[in-house]
Amino acid sequence: MSLHVVVIGAGIVGAATALELLRDGHRVTIIEPGEPGGEQAASYGNGAWLSPASVVPMSMPGMWKKVPGYLADPLGPLTIRASALPQLLPWLVRFVLAGATVSRVEATARALAPLLRDAPARHARLAVEAGVSELIRQDGLLYVYPDRQAFEDEALAWRLRRDNGVRWTELSCEQLHAREPALHPRYQLGILIESGAHCTDPGAYVAALVRHAVAQGASLVRSRATGFDLATGRLRAVLTEDGGKIYCDRAVIAAGIRSKPFAVAAGDKISLESERGYHVVVADPEAAPRAPVMPSDGKMANTMTTAGLRASGQVELADVEAPPNWTRARVLLDHLRRTYPGLPDRIPAARLASWMGHRPSTPDGLPVIGAAAKCSDVVHAFGHGHVGLAAAPATASLVADIIGGRESPIPLAPYSAARFRRWSSSPFPASGAR
Numbered sequence: 001m002s003l004h005v006v007v008i009g010a011g012i013v014g015a016a017t018a019l020e021l022l023r024d025g026h027r028v029t030i031i032e033p034g035e036p037g038g039e040q041a042a043s044y045g046n047g048a049w050l051s052p053a054s055v056v057p058m059s060m061p062g063m064w065k066k067v068p069g070y071l072a073d074p075l076g077p078l079t080i081r082a083s084a085l086p087q088l089l090p091w092l093v094r095f096v097l098a099g100a101t102v103s104r105v106e107a108t109a110r111a112l113a114p115l116l117r118d119a120p121a122r123h124a125r126l127a128v129e130a131g132v133s134e135l136i137r138q139d140g141l142l143y144v145y146p147d148r149q150a151f152e153d154e155a156l157a158w159r160l161r162r163d164n165g166v167r168w169t170e171l172s173c174e175q176l177h178a179r180e181p182a183l184h185p186r187y188q189l190g191i192l193i194e195s196g197a198h199c200t201d202p203g204a205y206v207a208a209l210v211r212h213a214v215a216q217g218a219s220l221v222r223s224r225a226t227g228f229d230l231a232t233g234r235l236r237a238v239l240t241e242d243g244g245k246i247y248c249d250r251a252v253i254a255a256g257i258r259s260k261p262f263a264v265a266a267g268d269k270i271s272l273e274s275e276r277g278y279h280v281v282v283a284d285p286e287a288a289p290r291a292p293v294m295p296s297d298g299k300m301a302n303t304m305t306t307a308g309l310r311a312s313g314q315v316e317l318a319d320v321e322a323p324p325n326w327t328r329a330r331v332l333l334d335h336l337r338r339t340y341p342g343l344p345d346r347i348p349a350a351r352l353a354s355w356m357g358h359r360p361s362t363p364d365g366l367p368v369i370g371a372a373a374k375c376s377d378v379v380h381a382f383g384h385g386h387v388g389l390a391a392a393p394a395t396a397s398l399v400a401d402i403i404g405g406r407e408s409p410i411p412l413a414p415y416s417a418a419r420f421r422r423w424s425s426s427p428f429p430a431s432g433a434r
Helices: 012-023 063-072 082-098 102-116 119-129 148-152 155-163 173-179 202-215 256-265 327-339 385-404
Strands: 004-008 027-031 078-080 141-145 169-171 189-193 197-199 219-221 225-231 234-240 245-247 250-253 273-282 293-295 300-305 308-317 352-361 368-371 378-382
Touching: 004 012, 012 027, 012 119, 012 202, 012 250, 012 378, 012 385, 027 202, 063 082, 078 082, 082 308, 102 155, 102 385, 119 197, 119 202, 119 385, 141 148, 148 189, 169 173, 173 189, 202 219, 225 256, 234 250, 250 256, 250 385, 256 352, 256 378, 273 327, 293 327, 300 327, 308 327, 327 352, 352 385, 368 385, 378 385
Parallel strands: 004 027, 004 250, 027 219, 078 308, 141 293, 250 378
Antiparallel strands: 141 189, 169 189, 225 234, 234 245, 273 308, 273 352, 293 300, 300 308, 368 378
């Protein structure tokens, strides 16, 4: 049955979802106030990795011991702005508890795996359809370590990957530097995920997917959605900021960090906060990796993009409207210099670009996918945190199955908004919540 579906948001999840719905024969309207693929979207400035290995949640056992250090170090890989602490405290408690035990992080990894397992192949197909196949490359993804002990210190993370079907090749010091001669010699061990891929320009990629959706018959409305017109549990229309209504049969919430008020309007209170991330890009770098690299001592993705060498990473927990702390971008640049000695100490400002964006993150590291509590005509598709780019095509497929009334190929319970209702009076997750 053909339905009129409104997709709120034209980021990577919204764009992929629109295309899936068009394939099912639905009429699709995308609402997006900004430029698709623009800098306002998290998908514009991420690490550009399409990694089946990204099943490891941010919150891991022992995280609680590190929180005081995060508060004390304003430029560490994860920091919390003290002014935002009262607002963030409930999320932080749930975040720490979500990774409190090995069994909990095992369950999270199992839930993330089906969203990521075939991400490179799904994106390759999407890019071909949109006429931008050159933007998706499968050159592998490389994790580098100064020694074996640093690798073994992350044993649980690598076990989670192995248990969920991720395979890798270990590179000796000689093999590593033959493959990546620009790397600093302090890196002695490499772990190569050959199945991994990356996007050379995420912003252009998202823009191309939206253009392709419009070419296939979707409508793009340049406005800001503000809520829903609901009556007796059914959706009548999506409301927009100019007072107009877009009458429709179904709606998909894919608005990233701006999704929370839409979820509330549809009956679900979601624990969602911004993990603010930064990137710095060096145009025409004198030294760069041949394939994407993740240094263990920097925890940042080093990826060659069409604009230059991008270092993307860090997590800053702060209010969405707080101004960026551009010192964090300089930290990324300093680490790039330490990772690739061929980069000069001074790089002209004209060759540098910085960005800050909002990862829409739930405390348990899992997205919210499924019908809303108050109105099943509204479907959630947000909260992907660090895996939004990679997980978008699989998420889009699940959303299309929900709207089409088809049985999901994977269990949807781990992504249900109902898990937050179990946290309504306590931050402790209920048994089986993940």
